[in-house]
Amino acid sequence: ERAHFDPKLNHNQLLESLKWLLREYSAVEHISETRIEMECLYILLNLGEPQALMRSVSLNKGIRQKLLRHSERISLAWYLGNYARVCPRNS
Structure with a gap:
């Protein structure tokens, strides 16, 4: 039997x-760069989840680089129901 x-x-x-x-x-x-990427992945896998956002904003400044802040903005937009900010259309 095949695994499901x-x-x-x-x-x-x-x-x-x-x-x-x-x-x-x-x-x-x-x-490290890898840690920052894993932090971003965690935020994006938990879109709009307050727990993930709170974890992220509590990280030290060395980790909260541009990529992480961008992930936070996407997740916050999802939480607020601002889907146009989650997936913006290019003009």
């Missing part, structure tokens, strides 16, 4: 793995 792909289970496992990774980064207070 469960997208919900896959998403949950991805989030749990990502949370573990971010906790490890926080424990060593290591700032």
Whole structure:
């Protein structure tokens, strides 16, 4: 019998793995490009979730670079229902 792909289970496992990774980064207070990308991924996988946004804005200034702030703006726009800001059309 073929294994059945469960997208919900896959998403949950991805989030749990990502949370573990971010906790490890926080424990060593290591700032790298990879950490910033993983922080962005966490925000975007949790669009509009206050918990993810609060985590992000509480990070130190060294981590809150342009890419992370852009991810925060996208997630905040989603939270506020401003979908035009989430997926802007080019003029």
